[in-house]
Amino acid sequence: MRHIISILLENEPGALSRVVGLFSQRNFNIETLNVAPTEDPSLSRLTVTTVGDDRVIEQITKHLNKLIDVVKLVDLTEGNHIERELMLVKVKALGASRDEVKRTADIFRAQVVDVTPSVYTVQITGDAGKLDAFVQAMAPIGILEVARTGVSGIARGDKLLSL
């Protein structure tokens, strides 16, 4: 099963490489990875999506917790949560397909954020499933390039991942 694990990490050199190294060293797998500083400059928030059975996920969270740089973590998939990913897609926009790209973007509530005579750059946010669906819908028209941020997430309601 797919899990989204969010980690508060010391904003220290080498911290990220310890997390990433752990996954390869222990044969765990990373589907997406997303990391950026938080409102507290001493902490980064890292979100990783991974796939594994309960035993593997338990090992992943235990080993992550063992890393000295990991301050706190949560497996968001254990509760209600919001999952978002941002994607920028360059699509061929020539002739009749120019309108089709715009229409499809509207259907997905995506925005065209850059325009040239032959190319639309479209920005879309959503969960991974929505982004996959958008890629599928655009593929016949002609996708030139895709940039995805990887999944970020947060728990619903009052639950917090903080110190």
Add this chain to the structure above:
Amino acid sequence: MELLSGADMIARFLKDEGVEHIYGYPGGAALHIYDALFRQDSVKHILVRHEQAATHAADGYARATGKPGVVLVTSGPGATNAVTGIATAYMDSIPMVVLCGQVMSHLIGEDAFQETDIVGVTRPVVKHSFSIKHPSEIPEVLKKAFYLAATGRPGPVLVDIPKDMTSPTERYEYVYPKKVKIRSYNPVTRGHTGQIKKAVDMMLKARRPVFYTGGGIITGRASEALTDLVQRLGFPITTTLMGIGGFPQGDRCSLGWLGMHGSYEANMAMHHADLIIAIGARFDDRVTNNTSKFCPTAKIVHVDIDPSSISKTVRADVPIVGAAGSVIDEMISLLQDREPASPDALAEWWKTIDGWRAEREGKLYEPSKPGEALKPQEVIEAVYRATRGEAFVTTDVGQHQMFAAQYYKFAKPNRFITSGGLGTMGFGFPAAMGVKLNFPQDDVVCFTGEGSFQMMMQELSTCKQFDVGVKIVNLNNQSLGMVRQWQDLNYKSRHAHSYMESLPDFAKLIEAYGFTAIKVTTFDELEPALERAFADTHELVFLDIYVDPFEHVYPMQVPPGLHA
């Protein structure tokens, strides 16, 4: 307030931390630190002849004393040479602090002379690592390194120190930090009382219980508490290789050790148990073999200080995260309030176990007859007698290691010093140096083989310089015995590169360093040679003992043909 250079801070910190010995080898990036060590006399530096030996010596010291071993090496090759020893300590959870010189900060990343990204290289084999970014942070970082190395599940911690951080011209305030706090690191000590109660309930109801204990008993200094608990309950106990000495091997409750070369009764008892109480052991593959068939009828209580060790390979029914000593103490106090189980409850179980004991009764090997080559096992037994079972014993890796574990009966913890997890050939001799330097009045025996010894024999020179009187027992079978054994069992005796052709004349080699060497080829020569060797505990003596090259380590729990 005192102003010190980074290098002087390091020397002063080591003194303030109570470090007596450090093991190391100088080089360009570490020269400021070496100069600071030269100008003080609190910390004694032991100059090894290869950085790997520095880590093994520090490791031996740590295993014998329970305190972190300290290593100092230079950048690049100095640091990479230390990697095997760091990995050895990591696999066996040994506290160690490794100080590494590094090229000047402004050169990092430029492939400078003797530059290696040693933090990157060692990342998978350290508990944690630090890079010094400013000289003023040296005291705090070093304190954190020692704190991390020695607490929780111990392990090696590396500190990378660029040369400009130790420059003699820049001085900063030095205060010895008595305490440090790391917000993300709060190792659990006490176990969860509810879980411990549950475990005690199961222990009182069990009919076929077995204790299975490991290195956590040794590093957690819990062997006295464990012995008390086991004797109160009268349960059988088996230890891992790393747990040897955690419970007296001569006790009736002891089934010896388990796993691939463990005793028949220990493995049978584990297989038929209804309750396994694992403490400070990690269900590794040399113990479990096929995990799906491991202990099929048992409920498992697993006590470990490291949550990630629990349910890693074998699912625990009652996981208890906590320090071995504290959890055992709590078990004992809970048992005191409880109605003890009837003494008859375990009668049937002990009858079965005694049956297994009787089945394998007699020796596992045939002692040599006059005119025949010595058996390695009888050599270990003779050394056991000669040292009255009281020596510190280090080993290298291979058949002699298994024989030492089987035939030297350890009654105390911290006496059997062996590379269990990584299985590092070359470990034994430098580890013995580290022990002997700190226990000069005790006998320290290194069981080795001609294969392993040749990996670290340059340390004879270190022993000469520092008068290290270890006793080296070389079980010379003129082959890489354990490799050869596997080739006999699994490769139709095709002995690919397991021969040791062109061996040196060890006696001459040892004598070249000014030490005594005794060659032994027959049983009659053995006892007098041992008497001579142990006459003076301060003298290094090398016993080159020719043993039967065809001997195998038995029992062995891997069916031939299975490439494990």
